[in-house]
Amino acid sequence: MDPEVSDPADLLAFDTLLSAEELALRDEVRRFVRAEIKPNIARWYEDARLPLEIVPELGRRGLLGMHLTGHGCAGRSAVEYGLAAAELEAGDSGLRTFVSVQGSLAMTAIAKHGSDEQRDEWLPRLAAGQAIGCFALTERSAGSDPSSMKTFARRDGAGPNAGWVLSGTKRWIGLASVADVAVVWAQTDDGVRGFLVPTLTKGFTAMAIEPKLSMRASIQCDVVLDEVRLPADAVLPGAQGLRGAFSCLNEARYGITWGAMGAARDAFEDALAYSKERLQFDRPLAGYQLTQQKLVDMALEINKGFLLALHLGRLKDAGKLEPHQISAGKLNNCREAIEICREARTILGGNGITLDYSPLRHANNLESVRTYEGTDEVHTLILGQRLTGVAAFR
Template structure:
């Protein structure tokens, strides 16, 4: 029998023994360390940083990367872990995404061998926390308009600019900062620019957060992702050595390669929030009596539960198909947009509908669906909004780029 009553299609039967063992390990961590406290953390807007070493011990940081102290898990295993974490809370899943899919992936995909050896093992062990500085106050969906700039001055890189909505920045020890760099400065620094001799290029830099001029402050007043940490970053003449530059994959290709890793994880994670909401509604409806019988005995309640579970199972199968294709090296980039768009869209509707089964009780932190739905407002926005992914898929279908 499947572990979850919502598994009408027996998705679990498609998992290997090793995948099930990982799922159970992460689920046990969520049940023991997250579920008992998440309502309080969310209500008080606290990121429980004491969980970070435990996440590292579970091998969750950079778990899909090979070598350098990373777990070397498959794409499907990574996805399964993200589903279980987000069943606890989107904010806690985001910690793993920022650390592994963004900050660590940037160094792994674009860094030198020396940079990888220096940083990745420390980050996998949770001894160093990273953040990923791409989004700016006026450059969200269109990062090509970023204003943060790095210049080559007296043999060092000097960075000026601002970043916004940067996960973990105020507790991170290292930041991956993306900036535009004049080509003439790259040439002066001895960096290969191909056939470009003018203009600017987007490049990534590894910036220790204790560098003079680096300032990160948590964004407050959030109505979503409250048990999480997103920050503003200010960079005032932040000066780093020549070897802070990530040498590989220049241009926007660099950050987008990392974003695609995070987007893939979201396709799985959103289904964790959806599954938890349905199962909470199942439990509540079986116990809550109205007109002398449980809510679960009413046709309207059963219709809600069935409709939600059908969408859940479709989303889980989509995520699994993506993961198997990714592991086989056959996943196409537009398919990540299919997974991110479809599963975020489905998950937020599931969580909202699940909340209705709780009536007024459902607006409290005692029950998870509305917390999940609120978090998913952020999840559907970051790593590409619904609109951006729609246009990516529209371009795939029509051959026409309609972004501008």
């Protein structure tokens, strides 16, 4: 195998399950991450900086809204999107999160629920990385239960051409302070609706949440909507109720199933390489039974996690993927990935707390990934309802 794209964690000949096109896409993204992201990510993480200069390159490579078709989007399969997500998160969760917020959330909302005019206006620019989008759903007291959101949009005038006035606050909104357009979800007299809000609109303010111990090479914000006035056609016509928002969240959750395993694999690779070079008692760490047990346990979970992700991707491409199956992937792979990264850090010893190595950075990031797009508890209850037929959310 080409050492530039080799995968030392692969125990099951995973690549034999992929098509030539899927392998080519995966290897292209892997080379990009190893050449452009990994040499710089420690500095970006230390400086708490999202490298916006790479956004046009992500667009040029067709990685923004890559699962969508038309309007400049790449029209890739679900499996190809997943493979790309894994490689990006092997670089850093913050970078995969950028692609997810832009593509799986903001662009998917516009593609699935927007008007033809809204798609024409925004999707080509977002796909090319010439504009940035964000997705404003969560509020300070409305995270796992978005139905309790307080942000409200009222009609501004009467008749079919009446505009809207949005007021409220949102929290943990990725990319909001650098976005050109926000997909904002708000209560109305007719239930929850989605709105396209250009971020230069008077009354829209986004402030980065700082300091953070996780997702440092990323941006999450508090957003204030102070009597934001919008035209009648700002509403997403195809989104009625929270189902529209959840359809976008499921796209993002699916990508996380792959992405978390990318982070785990990268942490494993650092630990494996270190164990072969680091001498203790005149022999490499890799030559000790306890170290080999750690490496084997990590590799087994990585292999299982990628097989789970691939199965979900094949179901998705066949139009058969169900929401509870996405919950199974997100819950399992995030939970296992964090444990893998923590275990990898133990092999590195004290050196593992430095940014010279990736495991602890990945573990810190995955604490956020594990929380957003549904906590462990929420996905557990989704699966519990599937198994028992009883909803236990309240």
